[in-house]
Amino acid sequence: MxxxxxxxxxxxxxxxxxxxxxxxxxxxxxxxxxxxxxxxxxxxxxxxxxxxxxxxxxxxxxxxxxxxxxxxxxxxxxxxxxxxxxxxxxxxxxxxxxxxxxxxxxxxxxxxxxxxxxxxxxxxxTEKMFQMLNSAYSTISVEEVAKFLGMSEDKATNYSLQHGWKLDTSCKMLTVQKPITVTSQRLLGSSKLQRLTEYVFHLEH
Structure with a gap:
């Protein structure tokens, strides 16, 4: 075959x-x-x-x-x-x-x-596991991150820092940095708003 x-x-x-x-x-x-x-x-x-x-x-x-x-x-x-x-x-x-x-x-x-x-x-x-941690945690220990990513603690720390997380060296805790979601709202111009108003008025009458 x-x-x-x-x-x-x-x-x-x-x-x-x-x-x-x-x-x-x-x-x-x-x-x-x-x-x-x-x-x-x-x-x-x-x-x-x-x-x-x-x-x-x-x-x-x-x-x-x-x-x-x-x-x-x-x-x-x-x-x-x-x-x-x-x-x-x-x-x-x-x-x-x-x-x-x-x-x-x-x-x-x-x-x-x-x-x-x-x-x-x-x-x-590894990318999938990191995204899971990113969604599920706000803070997590370096030890736990290393376990989830299958890395040494040093490598897991560096990996997390490269992705924008913050490290508290005093307690070896990582703070997850959530991606910023920007919601944009498009405002209608006065002419478009007027046409929309006229259209709705037309439907109601």
């Missing part, structure tokens, strides 16, 4: 398209005339499960990731440590065990095929 669309998406950094691309190719593989079994090739042996699973996780489709993991042949799980490592990331996200998400990313030596995608996901996930 031609898996070049998946490889092209990986090489171009189009990681958000990986899951859909894999889904489409998997459907083709299971439907005539593309059924691989008819050519003596077992689909599950050659399928890039780690890429497919990471594709779901990248777009935060954890339900599909769980379904793929559960439907995956046991021999593939046992023979591919990388598939298990990818699922470990997804499982920790599902359990909201934020610090272990980063542990799962760091503790495995990823193949060249998906190393860049894992790195891109890690950066994306």
């Amino acid at each position: 031609d898996l070049s669309p998946i490889q092209n998406a990986l090489s171009s950094g189009s990681y958000a398209t990986i899951a859909d691309t894999c889904d489409e190719l998997m459907l083709q593989a299971r439907s005539p005339p593309f059924r691989l079994a008819s050519r003596g090739v077992r689909h599950q042996d050659d399928w890039p499960y780690a890429v497919h699973l990471l594709g779901y996780i990248f777009v935060n489709d954890l339900n599909s990731a769980r379904f793929l993991w559960k439907s995956m042949p046991m021999e593939n799980k046992e023979s591919s440590p990388e598939v298990v490592a990818v699922w470990k990331i997804g499982k920790n996200i599902w359990n909201r065990d934020y610090s272990r998400v980063y542990e799962a990313i760091r503790e495995f030596e990823w193949s060249a095929e998906i190393a860049d995608m894992v790195a891109a996901f890690s950066e994306k996930y």
Whole structure:
């Protein structure tokens, strides 16, 4: 089966398209005339499960990731440590065990095929976690920020300061700086206001 669309998406950094691309190719593989079994090739042996699973996780489709993991042949799980490592990331996200998400990313030596995608996901996930903190807190300890962002306290502090937060060094607390929302109101000019008044008068009479 031609898996070049998946490889092209990986090489171009189009990681958000990986899951859909894999889904489409998997459907083709299971439907005539593309059924691989008819050519003596077992689909599950050659399928890039780690890429497919990471594709779901990248777009935060954890339900599909769980379904793929559960439907995956046991021999593939046992023979591919990388598939298990990818699922470990997804499982920790599902359990909201934020610090272990980063542990799962760091503790495995990823193949060249998906190393860049894992790195891109890690950066994306850090941004998501920071935005969550930005919305949920007004003040938060450096220790907690470090846990949520999977960084050392020094790196978490620098990251927060770069995004406009303030540090109280006496108690190692960070003050969240909410983005300023400016609500602009467009005032009607006198001529437009007059025309609007005449229009309403016309409707009422």
